Amino acid sequence: MSQSLGKALQILTRLGAGPATLDELAAAVGVHKTTVLRLLRTLADEHFVFRDGSHRYHLGARIHELSSRGLDQREVRGIAAPHLTTFNRAHGRTTHLSELAGTEVVYIDKLESHDHVRMASRIGLRAPVHSTAAGKVLVADLPVGELDVLLDALTFAKATPNTITDRAAFRAELTRVRAQGWARDREENEPSINCVGAPVRDASGRAVAAVSVSVPDIVMTYDRLLDLLPALLSVTERISRDCGWRPVEPRKGHPA
Amino acid sequence: MSQSLGKALQILTRLGAGPATLDELAAAVGVHKTTVLRLLRTLADEHFVFRDGSHRYHLGARIHELSSRGLDQREVRGIAAPHLTTFNRAHGRTTHLSELAGTEVVYIDKLESHDHVRMASRIGLRAPVHSTAAGKVLVADLPVGELDVLLDALTFAKATPNTITDRAAFRAELTRVRAQGWARDREENEPSINCVGAPVRDASGRAVAAVSVSVPDIVMTYDRLLDLLPALLSVTERISRDCGWRPVEPRKGHPA
DNA sequence: ACCGCCGTAGCGACATACGCAACGATGGTT
DNA sequence: AACCATCGTTGCGTATGTCGCTACGGCGGT
Structure with missing residues (x-):
């Protein structure tokens, strides 16, 4: 040091x-x-x-220059940008693109909501994986060994009364995320803020980024937020394809 | 050190x-x-x-976070952003917002052109005042003493065959900028790139930022670029007003 | 003039930073 | 299994770079 x-x-x-x-x-x-x-x-x-x-x-100025260059080095960000702009234009909700960083997610892009309620998040901020939708989708498909290492390092800090603070409960949540292909944060990270997130995958099928939509409860209920899921899954699929991802084909001879 | x-x-x-x-x-x-x-x-x-x-x-992540916070601290950037977005939407040319930093300008916002020719500039980069339109408008109205100090520190580095490298010639250029209220860079900073710039003023009337439009010659000639001047002067006036600037009223009893 | 604030220079002491050398961990090859 | 190459890490002694102190200069305001 x-x-x-x-x-x-x-x-x-x-x-x-x-x-x-x-x-x-x-x-x-x-x-x-x-x-x-x-x-x-x-x-x-x-x-x-x-x-x-x-x-x-x-x-x-150097800080700005380095940040700009550093963000350009995050390839998924460049690929996702036009898609996210279109998504944000259509839906007008605060949208983040994030990557996994240890036991946290880091926001690498942010598109603001169109209304006057702004979120205090910003590019560069980090948040815990266990209480964010983005975090959940980023870790859900980790290989077993990697996930164990990560869970060992997680403190499960309680951010709100809704935060999942128990390893077994978090594992169950990840099982659910894997099954449905998206994740939620029901006031788990911040009071009054709900969030849904879906993964961006690369050619290897690995989740390399997450797109998440965050809304304060006073602006939109969680149930209304779920109305955005089809669009969210659609935009993450488009970004994933541009990242080289291809859907797994159904195996022949087995039920779809 | x-x-x-x-x-x-x-x-x-x-x-x-x-x-x-x-x-x-x-x-x-x-x-x-x-x-x-x-x-x-x-x-x-x-x-x-x-x-x-x-x-x-x-x-x-910390670099990105600090950059994001640092840019938020530059008030003129927040004020200018919606105006520049509108301007960029209407005209689709690479547009920069810059501030004076010693003998250089620093780009604190950038809006990309809508076509496929992109400029290598970025937020955080610095460029010399004497070879940029933004630099010229930022120093043109400096008080005499300040301008002298700045000119003493300027090396008048020659970037292209067109760069003004002579103190007297630069002073003459600044006189012209003061008279017309905008500045040009005719391949003075980079070969094949033309630029026009206009000042953003604050409540004291001082130029606190510059908005500039840069275009490669192959995309648009300098003469076509001049067609954007009215819009450029209009957007800088709007931003200036939002910064508290008010036009000086004509003095009574004197020719307008 | 005086005062307050900010920035700066020079100094000696010593704590921290340095490079060296060795070793451990990991992955790949035979 | 053994061996090799690469990368990261540890511990050590030393001297360099860093530290705080002290004093002073510059600037602006009264």
Whole structure:
């Protein structure tokens, strides 16, 4: 663990919450302002931060550039984008594309709802797999060994009264997800927010991303949200096909 | 200049070019792999990078989160976004929103062209003020002292045969920009790319951002690009008004 | 003029970061 | 099974880079 790097990263993270002065950053990070200034100098030299005319430091252009490049490296995002735009245009609900990251999902794209109720999520945020629809579809088809390792690492943190906090119950939920091909989050991750998600698959059939639709209960009930399932399954199928996925053919001689 | 932080930032920048292994990063940064691993560990702990199953490190979720938050902190971006979306929908040309950053502009939003010719620019990239339309409008109205300081710092790097590389010529260009209220870049920044730009002003009348439209010559001639000027001036005026700007009223008793 | 705030420079001490060397884990081949 | 190559990791001693302190300069406001 590199001490000075860790401190610099804390500075960057603090600046994510808003611009700050040298003194504010020194207080936030807990080191002398000379030390902070040295770190800030280095960060500024590489354009990770900049200082305005009022003595405040801000996140700089390099962060945006790297994020933009990093997102471009996530292939599924580029493939999904036009499909999601069309879906969002048609349905107007907050839609996320996410990937699995350890025991969490990370949102790698977001399309805003068309109404005035906005969700506080954003690209780059992470959420636990066990309480999100996206998480469930991303882990449901993991090979047994991988799923066990993941479940071992999961803390099943209770986010709301509805959160699944029991390993056996979560396994049962994943069985259900596998059977129906989509997942739900009924106020399990955030109070008053329901969500449905479906997997995007690649050529190997593996779920490489999830598309999920989130709606506050006051805007749309869970039952109304289910009306979006056909469209959701349709768009994830289209994206999957563009990712090289092909449906498994029914085996001959066996019941469909 | 913090050595270990500098190295870590080099790692992040390298990963912007694509995923890399520990050995590749050690070679790129020029230090022992143990050192790189320590830095990567710290970066990974804070989610700035992650490692995939094939030994490769990638830029992580925190970069995207910080970028997203940092862009939200740029107020003019939020104000301009709906206007630019409408403008882009109507005209379908690559459109940038940029801010001044020292002797450079930094692109803080980008709307893609509707055709298949895409521009290599991206959010977070910087470009010199003297060879870009956006740069010209951002510095044209600077107070004299500020402009002098900026010009002193400018190297007038020659990007193309058309680049203005002479201080006096650039000053003359800025005089013209002030008079007409918009600026051009006739293959001054990149060969075969023309650009027009106009300022977004805040309540104080100061140019706080620029909207620019860039088009490759093969797609649209400079003269055709000029057809977009009325719409460009109109959208920048609308954004400016939303930023609190109000047109200066003609003085009474003087010619209009 | 004085004051407050911010940024900066120089210094010595020492803690942290460094590279080296060795080893463990993994996967592939024979 | 053994062997090999690659990657990641650990432990060590050392010296370099980082640290906080102190003092000072610059700037803006009164």
